[in-house]
Amino acid sequence: MWTFGRTALITLLALAPAVADAQVRQRDPAATFDGADSNKDGQISRAEYLAARDSRFAQMDKDHNGVIERADFPRADRWPQLSDRLNAMIAEADADKDNKVTRAELAKAPAPIFDKADANHDGSVSKAELAALRAAHGG
Ligand SMILES: [Ca+2]
Ligand SMILES: [Ca+2]
Ligand SMILES: [Ca+2]
Secondary structure, X not given: OOOOOHHHHHHHHHHOHHHHHHHOOOOOOOHHHOOOOOOOOOEXXXXXXXXXXXXXXXXXXXXXXXXXXXXHOHHHHHOHXXXXXXXXXXXXHOOOOOOOEEHHXXXXXOOHXXXXXXXXXXXXXXXXXXXXXXXXXXX
């Protein structure tokens, strides 16, 4: 049923503070962190996290028109709950409320998963913090 892709959904979840908590039980909230440590220092800085999120924009923009919108998830209409979540997720990042999320809007969107993972608020997520995040959500 997840025909529009696990990665796309996870990335949307990372955009959505309001729905993230309900979703993480089903999907790995830490997936965006995978491979994000570009300087290989064992910590994922906020900049690294945002860069990793940005790199997923193209995966979510299925029709490659430069914006993430409902049209990129045509099958979501079959699943009312999913459809509602998708609307909420887009709304979270959609700063100018045109129902489209541009790359610039995504860049400025909140990063609740990062904030949650960075337990000691030093601006970086360590491997231990990431492990704790995953453990807290049964992953
Ligand atoms: Ca790093
Ligand atoms: Ca699109
Ligand atoms: Ca917008």
